[in-house]
Amino acid sequence: MGKTIAEKILSAHSGKDLKAGDTAVCSVDFCFGQDGTSSIIIDSFNKLGAKKVFDKSRFCMVIDHSAPSPNIGVSAIHKKMREFAARFELGIYDIGCGVCHQLVPQKGHVTCGDLVLGADSHTCTYGAINVFSTGVGSTDIAITLASGKNWFRVPDTIKVIVKGKLPAGVYSKDIILRIIKDIGANGATYKAVEFAGPVITAMSVDERFTISNMAVEMGAKIGIMEADAKVLKWVSERSKRPPQPVKPDLDARYVAVKEYDVSALAPQVAKPHAVDNVSNVEQLLGTKIDEAYIGTCTNGRLNDLEVAARVLKGRQVNPEVKCVVAPASREIFAEAMKKGYIETFARSGCVVVAPGCGPCVGTHNGVLADGEAAISTANRNFKGRMGNPNSFIYLASPATVAASALIGTIADPREHKKRLE
Amino acid sequence: MAKQRFARRLKIQDNINTDYVISGRYKFKIQDPKELAEHIFEDIDPAFAARVKRGDCLVAGENFGCGSSREQAPQALKESGFSAVIAKSFARIFYRNAFNIGLLLVEANTDFIDDGDQVELDLEKSRLRNVSKGLVLDIKPLSPVMKMLLEDGGVIAHFKKHGGFKFE
Numbered sequence: 001m002g003k004t005i006a007e008k009i010l011s012a013h014s015g016k017d018l019k020a021g022d023t024a025v026c027s028v029d030f031c032f033g034q035d036g037t038s039s040i041i042i043d044s045f046n047k048l049g050a051k052k053v054f055d056k057s058r059f060c061m062v063i064d065h066s067a068p069s070p071n072i073g074v075s076a077i078h079k080k081m082r083e084f085a086a087r088f089e090l091g092i093y094d095i096g097c098g099v100c101h102q103l104v105p106q107k108g109h110v111t112c113g114d115l116v117l118g119a120d121s122h123t124c125t126y127g128a129i130n131v132f133s134t135g136v137g138s139t140d141i142a143i144t145l146a147s148g149k150n151w152f153r154v155p156d157t158i159k160v161i162v163k164g165k166l167p168a169g170v171y172s173k174d175i176i177l178r179i180i181k182d183i184g185a186n187g188a189t190y191k192a193v194e195f196a197g198p199v200i201t202a203m204s205v206d207e208r209f210t211i212s213n214m215a216v217e218m219g220a221k222i223g224i225m226e227a228d229a230k231v232l233k234w235v236s237e238r239s240k241r242p243p244q245p246v247k248p249d250l251d252a253r254y255v256a257v258k259e260y261d262v263s264a265l266a267p268q269v270a271k272p273h274a275v276d277n278v279s280n281v282e283q284l285l286g287t288k289i290d291e292a293y294i295g296t297c298t299n300g301r302l303n304d305l306e307v308a309a310r311v312l313k314g315r316q317v318n319p320e321v322k323c324v325v326a327p328a329s330r331e332i333f334a335e336a337m338k339k340g341y342i343e344t345f346a347r348s349g350c351v352v353v354a355p356g357c358g359p360c361v362g363t364h365n366g367v368l369a370d371g372e373a374a375i376s377t378a379n380r381n382f383k384g385r386m387g388n389p390n391s392f393i394y395l396a397s398p399a400t401v402a403a404s405a406l407i408g409t410i411a412d413p414r415e416h417k418k419r420l421e
Numbered sequence: 422m423a424k425q426r427f428a429r430r431l432k433i434q435d436n437i438n439t440d441y442v443i444s445g446r447y448k449f450k451i452q453d454p455k456e457l458a459e460h461i462f463e464d465i466d467p468a469f470a471a472r473v474k475r476g477d478c479l480v481a482g483e484n485f486g487c488g489s490s491r492e493q494a495p496q497a498l499k500e501s502g503f504s505a506v507i508a509k510s511f512a513r514i515f516y517r518n519a520f521n522i523g524l525l526l527v528e529a530n531t532d533f534i535d536d537g538d539q540v541e542l543d544l545e546k547s548r549l550r551n552v553s554k555g556l557v558l559d560i561k562p563l564s565p566v567m568k569m570l571l572e573d574g575g576v577i578a579h580f581k582k583h584g585g586f587k588f589e
Contacts, residue, residue: 023564023566023588025586025588025589035449036445036448036449036489036491037490037491037492039452040492040493040496044577047577048577048580048581049581065445065449066449066450071450072450073449073450073451073452074449074450076452077449077450077452118490119490119492120489120490121488121489121490121514123490135490135514136490136514136517136518137490137491137492137495137514137517137518137521138492139492139518139521139522139575139576139577140517140518140521140576142577143576143577143580147580147585149585149586149589151566151586151588151589153564153566185436185484185487186435186436186483186484186487186510189484189487189510189512189513190513216488219484219487219512219513221513274436361445361449362444362445362446363445363446363449363450380438380440380488380489382438382440382441382488383440383441383464383465384440384441384444384446384464385440385445387445387446389444389463389464389465
């Protein structure tokens with residue numbers, strides 16, 4: 001019987017011939033924490049009594065979730081992280097560097113065939129570059145930081161094949177929202193998802209990250225793709241380590257195979273308060289929004305900012321809408337400035353905040369008032385996620401969010417088709 | 422002798438995410454688990470935290486603990502006095518996190534447990550007794566790894582005791 005990508009990567013990292021359902025201790029290529037999880041990583045590392053880290057070059061911390069610090073409590077956590085990094089000479093990306101899920105692949109910390117753990121649930125993002133990467137808690141990272149290892153249960157795999165041709169104004173975000181609607185918030189729990197098909201192959205690497213990023217929203221452990229020439233070029237321009245691309249065997253065993261034809265797909269919107277509560281945009285036209293947010297580990301990359309800038313260029317955001325933009329990294333911020341997107345945002349009436357998570361996790365940069373609604377390019381719309389349990393969050397693509405910001409109600413980006421082609 | 426415990430059933434049962442267990446508003450600025458415990462489930466049931474007594478079992482439906490990887494979620498539940506969480510199913514990161522810190526999670530059909538019911542857990546026999554209703558329910562047996570982590574009091578104690586993973 002052949003093997004899936006998950007079975008192959010975990011076998012290679014355990015030195016054993018593993019199949020779905022097995023449990024094994026594996027060596028881990030890279031691990032990290034962010035400012036919401038690193039405080040407990042440090043506490044657990046100290047409780048372990050560890051005197052040294054397994055490999056300084058295979059760990060980093062990122063200050064992205066509340067950066068710059070909005071209050072004294074957060075400042076204390078940031079200080080604790082900086083002191084720990086200094087003590088063990090560890091890498092730290094401080095305020096303004098960007099979101100961990102942009103920095104970890106962009107800075108070349110991971111490459112094809114790697115096994116990666118992050119103390120953040122959206123660590124599944126690097127599946128797009130053929131990495132078995134998954135979120136765990138802080139104590140699991142502390143164990144790996146001290147030993148270079150952790151234990152894994154080999155997941156079953158669902159294969160998702162995306163076919164057809166994506167219409168103008170419809171993006172990878174719409175595809176993954178459509179898939180999550182179908183599979184459900186619980187439909188891939190404990191499982192790996194392999195994404196494949198001509199639509200995935202036609203996408204840029206940045207667009208693929210959006211899909212893998214949201215695999216966890218259906219409970220998946222990883223959302224992984226094969227490494228094609230685009231991916232190999234992307235990683236070799238960033239990582240010094242040689243990529244070891246992993247393909248599934250032709251006779252690999254899948255617990256389910258799902259096919260989606262996206263040729264007639266409409267822009268998708270996830271409604272409050274669940275990510276799998278998804279509608280076509282047509283059904284929500286006219287819904288009033290008070291805030292529009294473009295950014296995050298899902299959609300804060302250069303291509304996302306480009307799409308939003310195309311919709312907004314030479315126009316004004318509705319005066320009743322607060323439109324917030326957070327580039328996913330400092331490099332993206334600088335590049336977007338060079339290409340004129342940042343000027344477009346500023347002149348359109350948007351607020352550009354520091355590279356990082358922005359208002360996604362509700363600690364700063366645009367907390368909603370009671371009864372207010374936001375449309376956001378993020379990956380979660382749980383009640384209270386953006387800081388106020390009495391507010392409402394819709395999730396959509398950067399094009400849909402920008403189009404909505406212009407008129408103050410949820411809008412169909414295909415109205416701006418000419419700008420988006 | 423199985424310990425007697427009382428069920429605390431959430432109003433919303435399915436897809437309780439870790440943001441609902443403990444909101445980002447608190448977890449980003451509060452490091453003390455005791456202080457975090459005062460705010461559990463605040464966004465979905467603000468009166469819930471005050472009702473919890475030491476030894477109680479939290480009762481929920483499908484996919485408990487989905488979403489964010491925050492370990493503050495099981496930490497705050499443990500700190501608020503819960504001796505176990507009983508749910509139909511759990512999300513995977515939360516599942517690991519709970520056993521890593523020594524919090525017992527039990528998979529069972531929770532349709533037959535009402536708020537305030539007295540329950541007994543027998544892990545040896547993989548059974549749950551609802552004393553109030555006179556029912557005996559099957560629970561999904563724990564894997565050997567989870568059993569070991571639990572018996573050792575969490576992954577840190579396990580790692581220190583065995584100088585690594587015992588099951589390597």
